[in-house]
Amino acid sequence: MTRYQHLADLLAQRIEQGLYQGGERLPSVRTLSAEHGVSISTVQQAYYLLEEKQLITPQPRSGYFVTPRKAVPPIPPMTRPVQRPVEVTQWDRVLELVNARLDNDVFQLGSGMPDVSQPTLKPLWKIINRLGQQMDPRMLAYDNLYGVVELREQIARLQIDSGCQLTADDIVVTTGCHEALSIAIRAVCQPGDIIAVESPTFHGTMQTLNGYGIRAIEIPTDSVSGISLEALELAFEQWPIKGVVVVPNCNNPLGFIMPEARKRALIALAQRFDAAIIEDDVYGELAFDYPRPATVKSLDLDGRVMLCSSFSKTLAPGLRVGWIAPGRYFDRVLHLKYIGTGSSAIQAQQAVANFIRQGYYLPHLRRMRMLYQRNLEIFTRRLRHHFPCGICVTRPQGSFLLWVELPEPFDVHRLNQDLRETKIQVAVGSLFSASGKYRNCLRLSYGHPFTDKTDLALAIIGAALTRAMAACMPEMPTEAEATDALALVEEGGAGGKG
Amino acid sequence: MTRYQHLADLLAQRIEQGLYQGGERLPSVRTLSAEHGVSISTVQQAYYLLEEKQLITPQPRSGYFVTPRKAVPPIPPMTRPVQRPVEVTQWDRVLELVNARLDNDVFQLGSGMPDVSQPTLKPLWKIINRLGQQMDPRMLAYDNLYGVVELREQIARLQIDSGCQLTADDIVVTTGCHEALSIAIRAVCQPGDIIAVESPTFHGTMQTLNGYGIRAIEIPTDSVSGISLEALELAFEQWPIKGVVVVPNCNNPLGFIMPEARKRALIALAQRFDAAIIEDDVYGELAFDYPRPATVKSLDLDGRVMLCSSFSKTLAPGLRVGWIAPGRYFDRVLHLKYIGTGSSAIQAQQAVANFIRQGYYLPHLRRMRMLYQRNLEIFTRRLRHHFPCGICVTRPQGSFLLWVELPEPFDVHRLNQDLRETKIQVAVGSLFSASGKYRNCLRLSYGHPFTDKTDLALAIIGAALTRAMAACMPEMPTEAEATDALALVEEGGAGGKG
Numbered sequence: 001m002t003r004y005q006h007l008a009d010l011l012a013q014r015i016e017q018g019l020y021q022g023g024e025r026l027p028s029v030r031t032l033s034a035e036h037g038v039s040i041s042t043v044q045q046a047y048y049l050l051e052e053k054q055l056i057t058p059q060p061r062s063g064y065f066v067t068p069r070k071a072v073p074p075i076p077p078m079t080r081p082v083q084r085p086v087e088v089t090q091w092d093r094v095l096e097l098v099n100a101r102l103d104n105d106v107f108q109l110g111s112g113m114p115d116v117s118q119p120t121l122k123p124l125w126k127i128i129n130r131l132g133q134q135m136d137p138r139m140l141a142y143d144n145l146y147g148v149v150e151l152r153e154q155i156a157r158l159q160i161d162s163g164c165q166l167t168a169d170d171i172v173v174t175t176g177c178h179e180a181l182s183i184a185i186r187a188v189c190q191p192g193d194i195i196a197v198e199s200p201t202f203h204g205t206m207q208t209l210n211g212y213g214i215r216a217i218e219i220p221t222d223s224v225s226g227i228s229l230e231a232l233e234l235a236f237e238q239w240p241i242k243g244v245v246v247v248p249n250c251n252n253p254l255g256f257i258m259p260e261a262r263k264r265a266l267i268a269l270a271q272r273f274d275a276a277i278i279e280d281d282v283y284g285e286l287a288f289d290y291p292r293p294a295t296v297k298s299l300d301l302d303g304r305v306m307l308c309s310s311f312s313k314t315l316a317p318g319l320r321v322g323w324i325a326p327g328r329y330f331d332r333v334l335h336l337k338y339i340g341t342g343s344s345a346i347q348a349q350q351a352v353a354n355f356i357r358q359g360y361y362l363p364h365l366r367r368m369r370m371l372y373q374r375n376l377e378i379f380t381r382r383l384r385h386h387f388p389c390g391i392c393v394t395r396p397q398g399s400f401l402l403w404v405e406l407p408e409p410f411d412v413h414r415l416n417q418d419l420r421e422t423k424i425q426v427a428v429g430s431l432f433s434a435s436g437k438y439r440n441c442l443r444l445s446y447g448h449p450f451t452d453k454t455d456l457a458l459a460i461i462g463a464a465l466t467r468a469m470a471a472c473m474p475e476m477p478t479e480a481e482a483t484d485a486l487a488l489v490e491e492g493g494a495g496g497k498g
Numbered sequence: 499m500t501r502y503q504h505l506a507d508l509l510a511q512r513i514e515q516g517l518y519q520g521g522e523r524l525p526s527v528r529t530l531s532a533e534h535g536v537s538i539s540t541v542q543q544a545y546y547l548l549e550e551k552q553l554i555t556p557q558p559r560s561g562y563f564v565t566p567r568k569a570v571p572p573i574p575p576m577t578r579p580v581q582r583p584v585e586v587t588q589w590d591r592v593l594e595l596v597n598a599r600l601d602n603d604v605f606q607l608g609s610g611m612p613d614v615s616q617p618t619l620k621p622l623w624k625i626i627n628r629l630g631q632q633m634d635p636r637m638l639a640y641d642n643l644y645g646v647v648e649l650r651e652q653i654a655r656l657q658i659d660s661g662c663q664l665t666a667d668d669i670v671v672t673t674g675c676h677e678a679l680s681i682a683i684r685a686v687c688q689p690g691d692i693i694a695v696e697s698p699t700f701h702g703t704m705q706t707l708n709g710y711g712i713r714a715i716e717i718p719t720d721s722v723s724g725i726s727l728e729a730l731e732l733a734f735e736q737w738p739i740k741g742v743v744v745v746p747n748c749n750n751p752l753g754f755i756m757p758e759a760r761k762r763a764l765i766a767l768a769q770r771f772d773a774a775i776i777e778d779d780v781y782g783e784l785a786f787d788y789p790r791p792a793t794v795k796s797l798d799l800d801g802r803v804m805l806c807s808s809f810s811k812t813l814a815p816g817l818r819v820g821w822i823a824p825g826r827y828f829d830r831v832l833h834l835k836y837i838g839t840g841s842s843a844i845q846a847q848q849a850v851a852n853f854i855r856q857g858y859y860l861p862h863l864r865r866m867r868m869l870y871q872r873n874l875e876i877f878t879r880r881l882r883h884h885f886p887c888g889i890c891v892t893r894p895q896g897s898f899l900l901w902v903e904l905p906e907p908f909d910v911h912r913l914n915q916d917l918r919e920t921k922i923q924v925a926v927g928s929l930f931s932a933s934g935k936y937r938n939c940l941r942l943s944y945g946h947p948f949t950d951k952t953d954l955a956l957a958i959i960g961a962a963l964t965r966a967m968a969a970c971m972p973e974m975p976t977e978a979e980a981t982d983a984l985a986l987v988e989e990g991g992a993g994g995k996g
Contacts, residue, residue: 207833
């Protein structure tokens with residue numbers, strides 16, 4: 001690397017880090033030359049290079065100025081879903097997303113897959129192997145219906161951090177959180193009944209409602225404070241709602257943590273209308289701030305909250321170890337587990353129990369929280385760089401999912417079709433709505449280490465977005481970043497068509 | 499062992515084997531003395547010993563005769579369930595049976611647990627360990643929704659033996675056969691619908707109907723030829739039946755294999771009334787005769803049979819690896835799998851796939867078939883010895899489950915209560931009926947090697963049965979075996995109260 005390239009990189013980094021702010025005047029050529037001990041012409045060449053990259057702009061007789069950066073995209077406003085119970089659709093789109101797992105070549109920016117490549121997971125393999133070497137025939141037998149007791153004890157212990165006073169007897173192990181949610185919904189609903197959900201909400205929950213013929217009423221949800229309690233109250237007054245499904249901690253897909261006062265108010269509301277609360281806490285332990293936020297369950301006084309979770313996001317989804325603390329619905333939940341899957345696999349349960357008991361779980365969580373937070377920082381920075389203006393982006397408080405809102409007429413489903421050739425996939429926003437809303441939104445995952453490939457993918461998506469937005473909204477200004485991103489795409493050789 | 503004991507054992511064995519039939523005269527003392535090269539007094543002492551054991555009876559001036567044995571108990575007659583759709587009950591009793599797994603001290607003669615202690619399973623552990631050592635992150639990721647493709651390929655290959663032409667794409671992996679059945683039922687039913695079942699039928703299926711609010715119509719079933727097609731036809735004519743659940747091969751609990759002609763007739767009937775057939779083949783590979791019997795699925799022409807199975811009975815239930823070949827209901831089944839459990843655990847699937855591909859599965863099956871058949875022989879012999887007259891016993895054609903019918907007023911549920919102190923448990927017949935019929939029946943498992951403990955348990959049950967039957971039916975003759983069994987009980991020190 002030549003001297004001037006080195007200097008240019010250094011300056012670019014400072015601009016990126018905000019040491020030189022947008023619009024600010026850069027040091028004179030002479031000053032920099034003295035400061036870095038390089039020749040005047042080296043500094044000039046470095047400045048030319050940065051000018052080419054549109055990072056700085058020369059102003060006659062005044063020197064070089066940092067090119068004003070795009071404004072930080074705002075947070076998406078409160079959502080405005082359809083205000084009546086509807087039947088859930090969109091299964092074909094969900095299947096498309098799920099089936100992308102089949103194709104190893106697809107760069108899955110849309111999936112909810114955590115990073116399972118970290119060294120803090122290694123002891124889990126050792127534990128699995130040790131269990132295998134024991135060749136204990138009990139591992140091959142039917143599990144008891146409640147799940148392995150050592151695991152339930154460890155779960156109860158971990159839940160102290162969320163404010164819950166549980167014992168092993170309050171918990172039923174399930175095949176992932178998916179089974180827990182599925183059981184919880186059926187524990188309080190018959191086909192035709194109505195369940196209130198945050199809008200947007202996890203597509204697995206939506207499809208569960210669909211599959212059991214339960215109607216969803218989508219409640220406006222704020223990407224900072226969560227479900228609108230005012231709208232929920234109105235819905236309760238208007239419809240015979242059996243329960244509310246919420247993801248109050250590190251919400252999927254909006255990333256918020258519901259303030260504790262609002263959690264209390266939610267319980268009060270559910271009590272007033274005698275509804276159940278189904279709390280999906282699968283990302284709760286991945287909140288960036290420690291200690292982790294309280295669960296709604298921890299504020300529950302009369303057992304109406306069914307707390308559903310798993311180790312799929314914190315350890316590994318392939319283990320299929322989930323659980324439910326069903327409160328007053330315990331008996332019904334146990335029956336539904338029996339008729340759904342009979343019992344759970346023992347070895348994975350025992351492995352997770354040992355992993356926690358031997359002290360590996362909390363350090364692993366700590367590392368993952370830190371990594372995801374670091375990923376988020378660079379991911380949003382680069383996303384801001386590559387994506388066009390006029391978008392809204394969430395500010396996740398934990399976990400590894402980001403929600404991007406594009407101007408209304410935009411159709412992300414068309415974007416995904418356009419991206420198919422480039423083998424990049426995002427999660428279309430409409431999956432997260434019973435009525436197919438949020439076609440102008442997408443969910444992205446920053447769960448995996450940020451690499452050049454991630455940057456390229458963001459560039460390709462950004463370029464496609466910019467072009468598509470220009471096409472559907474001719475009045476929108478096409479930014480320099482579009483060209484920038486396209487250049488990157490062409491370099492990478494992936495044919496990112498707009 | 500003294501000479502006379504040795505000789506007595508030999509003679510007892512011959513009597514047991516039927517070489518000397520009941521009522522037959524035994525060789526004279528002189529003849530035996532010459533034949534075995536022992537003294538006259540040794541033969542006499544051996545005969546005294548057998549007389550004490552009531553195996554032979556002296557007749558003045560005629561010598562010794564084999565004590566007439568109890569007649570072989572007849573096969574249970576065709577069942578006569580309630581002939582209208584009913585809601586399933588009995589969950590509390592099923593839970594009791596399932597919860598017995600929690601207590602390691604209980605001798606579980608009622609459970610459907612296979613023998614997982616055989617050396618032919620050892621390679622499975624090795625495979626599990628090898629998979630663990632590879633630390634392949636894919637094992638920790640989400641499985642694709644259909645299940646691991648290598649496993650589905652192996653299942654398709656194995657199914658050639660059952661007459662099925664399947665490919666990996668026809669199969670969806672599930673969390674045990676329990677999930678497969680649960681999905682299959684919901685794929686064709688809404689709450690309030692009617693499903694026809696064999697009577698008696700597996701309690702898991704019954705509870706699934708219960709849990710989803712589906713009514714069961716129990717069809718009379720013969721313990722040799724299976725479900726009565728005549729009664730099924732009448733039911734079809736009378737009620738809007740959506741589907742039939744059958745266990746046509748090594749039926750649980752009756753043990754029959756439905757003749758192939760009747761399987762064809764069943765399909766024709768389902769076609770005529772446009773009903774689905776849900777075939778539970780979980781015991782099919784454990785038929786004593788080789789090659790294994792054909793599945794109904796193999797005779798299916800228009801995709802109306804959903805074939806459900808697992809490796810829970812042939813390998814180990816703790817793996818929770820089941821599958822379904824859902825024919826024309828594929829899309830609906832896939833959706834129901836997604837909303838029920840999301841996906842399945844990968845490692846267990848891959849382990850089973852490797853176990854089959856590496857050639858360990860078929861030899862293991864061969865061994866298990868042989869062991870179960872051998873267990874059955876000694877189990878029924880000893881059962882006949884310990885149990886009172888007046889019972890009916892099935893003749894299983896495979897697997898490891900036996901159905902015993904006692905005279906009508908008898909209540910097996912009371913028997914189980916009486917047995918509680920002795921820590922022996924049988925499966926109460928009423929679990930296998932939607933309407934709580936078969937209280938006079940019980941299901942026993944001969945899956946585990948026959949030991950002195952098994953013999954003692956049969957003696958205790960037999961004694962309790964004899965006493966209870968004497969109490970509720972004073973006209974019935976109490977046999978010498980009752981005393982015999984009680985003596986055994988007292989020897990064993992377990993307080994088997996009648």
